[in-house]
Amino acid sequence: MRSKRVNLLICLIAFVLFTFSCFCISRMTQISNQLTNCRNHMSEFKETMQHLKNRAENSRQELMEAFNQMKNDITNREKVSGSLVEKKVNTTNQNETVSNTLEDLKFFFPHLNKADSIYPDIIIGKGRRDVSFALGISTVDRGNHSYLKQTLTSVVSRMTPAEEKDSVVIVSVADSHGDYLNSVVNMITKKFKRQVKSGSLEVIAIPAFFYPETLHVNQLADDSEKLESWRMKQVLDFCVLMLYAQPKAMYYLQLEDDIIAKQMYFTKIVDFVRNITSNDWFCIEFSVLGFIGKLFRSEDLTDLVRFFLMFYKDKPIDSLLSEIFHLKMCDTRKHPVTCKQRKKQICVRHNPSLFQHVGIHSSLLGKEQYFKDIYY
Template sequence: MRTRHGNLLIALVAVVLFSFSCFCISRMTQTSNQLINCRNRILEFKEGILHLKNRTERNRQELIKALNKIKYEITQGENISVNSVKKKVNALDRNETTPNAFEVLKFFFPHLRKVGRIYPDVIIGKEKTGVSFALGISTVDRGNRSYLKQTLTSVVSRMTLSEEKDSVVIVSVSDSNEDYLKSVVDMITKKFKRQLKSGSLEVISIPAYFYPNMLHTKQSTEDSQQLESWRIKQVLDFCFLMLYAQPKAMYYLQLEDGIIAKKMYLTKITDFVHKITSKNWFYIEFSILGFIGKLFKSEDLTDFIRFFLMFYKDKPIDLLLGDLFQVKMCKPGETLEKCTERNKQIRIRYKPSLFQHVGIQSSFPGREQYFKDIYY
């Protein structure tokens, strides 16, 4: 009986052990399969990481190439050769569908009607627009005397950084002498790199085909003929510069290449303009001399330019400015004194003057000029 019970116990133990062994083998097999699956997933993950790494490296190489290309193009743009000034055509000149303010010139000068699209040669410029102030400086060769660097240093250095960002100074080389153009470009690229890079300073050149034949004057002497041609050309130089500057800014300030500016001059101009209650002002004089320091609203420049072009052969531009004021603002039969008194809110003079004339050698060959602004 005991033997029988012992055999049953042994059999039961054997069954339990067998069942447990089967269970263990099953779990081990399942675990092994899970480990294999896990290993396969790890391998797939490693392959994905490797692929991503290779892709990232390719992207990095492409990015490096793109950055190097950009650096090269910037370097090429900044390294302007004095020996070979490359004249860049403005985008407006290539786009025939874009309105061109210079088309008005064809109405006054028949010889321009045969020309395609009229536009200045943009020597250095980033086509900066949407600013508050455009400052125009026309320059010509004065022989051994040049005041342009002194003028630009004064005008640029006496702006704040925020004012510099909100303005553009345009130097218009109104001279057919290529050597003078190259000397101006060389001086500006060396002395005013930051302003050129930011687009706050531009250099343009007026194309020779713009000027009409000014040799047929009615004067009796050769000197008077030269003086008459010089005055005519000066009016046209200012008109061309105004046409270029008009779409760039809200206000246009006319300067010359032989002046100095007072400290914080642009801050004073801005504050003064904002304090004027009347929005119907004609122009503002920030210097009493000639055409220096005259501030215009850009939207009004078209009327000024057309008037100057109508009478460019008759008077210097500062006298034409006075004539235009009388034509537009004075009533028929009214004296100039009465008209001026009545329109003080339209023709405004700021004191003290913000600009002083410093050049002695005139742009007219052989002439010296010593006039000064007594209110500076």
């Protein structure tokens, strides 16, 4: 009996040990599976992190490449601008001043209201201001013929250093052909380096959107309409140039791109203005031809330009200048002789003329002109 109890106890212990062993094995298997899953997750996590790291590195390299490309683009643009454009960083106030004077254009040309800024493109300029004289030269492409280099040589070389310091010569390229603008800039930067560096010589360009659409259409029409369009555009070219120059100087001298100046012309102009007996003058003529060599007070340019803009479709600019003299100074109730005398008082002529017209090939392609100032 006792032996049976011992055997039963042993069996019970063996069963308990077996059950415990199975439980332990089962738990160890579960733990092992969990550890395996954990290792798999860790491996996947490492792979994900490595993938993210690689993507981050690739993104960093792409950003660096994009940044370097931007730097190169900016450098290249600056190099190109350096060869064609010399804009001053601190010309904001000047731009705002000139923009205000150019606001008149919006009244006459409503299409300019859509433009963010109506301001000529400054191609070469140091922002020179507060000088006595601004000399304006408007130029367009004449095909295979150009007189601009000869004109500028006579104009800038026949100034004294003091006169050059107290003036600014403004060349306005009123031509939509980029090749002509580039040729003008290349010529000026090579031939007139000193004047460009000192700021006594500027180059501006009039954007094509300044002009009303009718001018662009008429240029494709017959000869009579082309001539009419050319005359209208010439008036607008001079108007923009005068408005740009107005805040820069006390006096404005209108020239053209196919003239030559006499020796010491600038000294003679300064002396004549200083010694003029009457202060009632509106214009001083230093040439009897067209719109060449006409000197105005800058403060009078606003009224002058507004008159030109009102009637730019009707007459050439030299005829409009005569009309404004008549309207401003001739009372219909007075005798014509009195009117003529009054006109001489407000439009004073310097004799001899200081500028001669040398261009044969007109800016209107195909047209030749042989005008000469007999008083030169």
